[in-house]
Amino acid sequence: MPELRRDPITHEWVVISTERAKRPHDFARQSRTPAQQETNCPFCAGNESKTPPEVLAYRVDGTAPDTPGWLVRVVPNLYPAFGPASGDLAAQKDGLYQSMNGLGGHEVIITSPSHTEDIASLPLEQVDCMTRAYIDRYLSHKANPIVQFVHIIQNYGRDAGASREHPHSQLFAIPLVPELVATELEGAQRHHTERGSCVFCDVLQEELRGGERIILENERFVVFAPYASRVPFEMWLMPKAHRPRFETMGEHDVSAFSAALQEALALLRNGLNDPPFNYWIHTTPTQMAVDDVYHWHLEILPKLSFAAGFELGTGIMINSALPETAAAFLREKRAIAT
Ligand SMILES: [Zn+2]
Numbered sequence: 144m145p146e147l148r149r150d151p152i153t154h155e156w157v158v159i160s161t162e163r164a165k166r167p168h169d170f171a172r173q174s175r176t177p178a179q180q181e182t183n184c185p186f187c188a189g190n191e192s193k194t195p196p197e198v199l200a201y202r203v204d205g206t207a208p209d210t211p212g213w214l215v216r217v218v219p220n221l222y223p224a225f226g227p228a229s230g231d232l233a234a235q236k237d238g239l240y241q242s243m244n245g246l247g248g249h250e251v252i253i254t255s256p257s258h259t260e261d262i263a264s265l266p267l268e269q270v271d272c273m274t275r276a277y278i279d280r281y282l283s284h285k286a287n288p289i290v291q292f293v294h295i296i297q298n299y300g301r302d303a304g305a306s307r308e309h310p311h312s313q314l315f316a317i318p319l320v321p322e323l324v325a326t327e328l329e330g331a332q333r334h335h336t337e338r339g340s341c342v343f344c345d346v347l348q349e350e351l352r353g354g355e356r357i358i359l360e361n362e363r364f365v366v367f368a369p370y371a372s373r374v375p376f377e378m379w380l381m382p383k384a385h386r387p388r389f390e391t392m393g394e395h396d397v398s399a400f401s402a403a404l405q406e407a408l409a410l411l412r413n414g415l416n417d418p419p420f421n422y423w424i425h426t427t428p429t430q431m432a433v434d435d436v437y438h439w440h441l442e443i444l445p446k447l448s449f450a451a452g453f454e455l456g457t458g459i460m461i462n463s464a465l466p467e468t469a470a471a472f473l474r475e476k477r478a479i480a481t
């Protein structure tokens with residue numbers, strides 16, 4: 144019988160469809176053609192002139208901006224969804240209709256000069272650099288009074304919306320708090336009012352006690368399959384300690400976060416044959432003070448299924464994999480790999 148599960152944070156329901164349940168192996172995709180070197184890639188070292196001028200780069204000493212010699216490079220998106228960074232929001236209402244200017248920012252964070260190596264396969268120090276670039280650019284946009292939320296994402300693989308093969312993340316600085324984050328905040332506030340505790344910390348405690356949905360952990364971070372996973376092999380990466388804001392991570396957190404992210408993505412790649420995925424960071428909106436209530440996390444959603452009429456029309460996802468089975472499968476892959 145299909146089982147309805149409710150997310151303890153958002154209170155949204157998902158259908159875990161055991162009728163349709165497949166074995167984890169069935170989600171492994173056909174082998175994907177690995178990324179091929181291309182000569183015209185604007186994100187490759189040597190092609191810096193093909194992008195707008197860099198806004199940040201960690202460079203080998205003595206190398207000039209917009210030339211090779213960088214480890215991580217951040218450039219404005221050529222076709223920004225948000226921007227410029229300042230101006231008149233011109234928020235207005237016209238009868239039922241509301242509008243404002245899409246001020247803010249939209250940047251590309253190029254993971255490394257390598258066209259073919261990504262987070263799962265790069266040296267860990269390189270992933271640390273990427274994480275530091277996330278934080279540096281986050282802080283820069285947070286200082287802009289127009290910006291209310293900074294959304295950092297990665298789309299991996301064409302089926303997950305990556306328009307370029309060269310591994311990269313994107314940062315969106317936006318002039319409002321997005322609905323999904325508002326829903327999580329509302330849920331977290333409700334839980335805090337009722338029980339006086341952080342719902343994310345409580346979920347983590349429950350997960351660590353049971354253990355059946357834990358995928359991996361290190362000294363500071365845990366990766367688990369959420370109880371009400373919306374898609375097969377959904378994973379959440381969360382700091383073990385209560386941390387409301389992503390951008391306040393110290394050096395030790397940066398390395399532990401990068402290591403956990405790398406390991407989670409390597410498990411996906413090795414266990415499921417390199418599937419496309421999207422990940423994003425949910426953290427406290429830049430201008431809010433909800434330190435006791437909210438707890439930052441990174442959500443990874445592999446693209447192994449798609450939302451159709453039921454999901455789009457109801458907002459209720461049908462997930463054809465049991466989160467417990469998915470977690471056990473990935474744990475096993477990890478045991479084999481280590
Ligand atoms: Zn490239």
Ligand SMILES: [Zn+2]
Nearest residue numbers: 341344385438
């Ligand atoms: Zn917490």
Ligand SMILES: [Zn+2]
Nearest residue numbers: 327425440442
């Ligand atoms: Zn979230």
